[in-house]
Amino acid sequence: MSFVVETEHLAAGYDGREILRDVSLRVTAGDVVAVLGANGSGKSTLIRTILGLVPTLRGGIELFGTPQKRFRQWERIGYVPQRLGAGSGVPASVGEVVASGRLARRGVFGFPGRTDKAAVREALHAVGLLDRIDDPVATLSGGQQQRTLIARALAGKPDLLVLDEPNAGVDAASQEAFAGALARFAGDGGTILLVLHELGPLRPLIGRAVVVHDGRIAHEGTPPEPAGHHAEPDHEHLHPHAEEIKPAICEWAPTEGTKAY
Ligand SMILES: Nc1ncnc2c1ncn2[C@@H]1O[C@H](COP(=O)(O)OP(=O)(O)OP(=O)(O)O)[C@@H](O)[C@H]1O
Numbered sequence: 001m002s003f004v005v006e007t008e009h010l011a012a013g014y015d016g017r018e019i020l021r022d023v024s025l026r027v028t029a030g031d032v033v034a035v036l037g038a039n040g041s042g043k044s045t046l047i048r049t050i051l052g053l054v055p056t057l058r059g060g061i062e063l064f065g066t067p068q069k070r071f072r073q074w075e076r077i078g079y080v081p082q083r084l085g086a087g088s089g090v091p092a093s094v095g096e097v098v099a100s101g102r103l104a105r106r107g108v109f110g111f112p113g114r115t116d117k118a119a120v121r122e123a124l125h126a127v128g129l130l131d132r133i134d135d136p137v138a139t140l141s142g143g144q145q146q147r148t149l150i151a152r153a154l155a156g157k158p159d160l161l162v163l164d165e166p167n168a169g170v171d172a173a174s175q176e177a178f179a180g181a182l183a184r185f186a187g188d189g190g191t192i193l194l195v196l197h198e199l200g201p202l203r204p205l206i207g208r209a210v211v212v213h214d215g216r217i218a219h220e221g222t223p224p225e226p227a228g229h230h231a232e233p234d235h236e237h238l239h240p241h242a243e244e245i246k247p248a249i250c251e252w253a254p255t256e257g258t259k260a261y
Pocket of ligand 1: 044
């Protein structure tokens with residue numbers, strides 16, 4: 001069986017400084033996987049290494065069953081990095097930014113056709129920004145700009161969406177709109193790998209969470225319960241055998257600094 005993403009004993013870092021030490025992760029088609037962990041634990045490094053943006057020191061990565069070094073179907077992957085950088089100074093309209101997500105599909109020398117335009121409108125509709133299609137990106141709020149980037153990734157009709165903290169600093173309305181767009185993408189069979197600080201409105205969508213700690217996956221399983229659940233004084237009595245059954249799968253106590261709650 002091939003996976004959408006598979007890493008085997010992956011190690012990666014910057015300038016000889018190892019950040020990821022030993023990460024083995026498998027993402028199956030249709031999975032929605034959240035990467036959690038403390039600040040600086042290496043969450044972004046993990047997804048950026050998977051995408052070939054950070055060099056691998058050891059171990060292997062496969063994308064859609066092909067070793068990453070030989071993988072060429074990048075149009076199958078939509079990537080939303082952590083920040084647009086509102087002050088980029090690029091006077092592009094919302095529609096233009098989203099249309100740039102079609103480049104890999106139509107080829108750099110191809111001109112946008114009806115399919116491209118339809119894909120752009122569909123993606124903007126999905127994130128609730130179709131009415132802003134002609135507005136300069138700079139006039140949008142941070143949350144709306146983030147939604148524009150998500151529309152850009154969706155417009156490319158990817159099979160896999162990779163998102164780095166898409167909700168960071170994003171207003172509640174944008175978070176809800178974004179959760180709806182992701183739910184539709186997942187409902188259509190799309191695969192999602194995303195870094196999150198808080199599960200928030202995305203919680204019902206997340207099928208599996210992996211917690212990165214000290215360059216390794218410390219915990220993996222269904223998403224942790226919302227805040228308060230583990231804090232209940234009689235929690236141990238409610239689940240007396242949870243630790244013995246599957247310590248790292250069903251439940252875990254949050255590690256210090258884990259901001260999944
Ligand atoms: N381009 C880079 N060059 C050098 N070091 C980097 C680079 N990017 C990240 N690092 C370092 O790698 C470590 C892990 O960073 P990373 O961004 O992967 O963590 P993270 O878990 O995503 O953190 P956060 O939650 O703060 O976004 C940090 O110590 C960071 O300073």
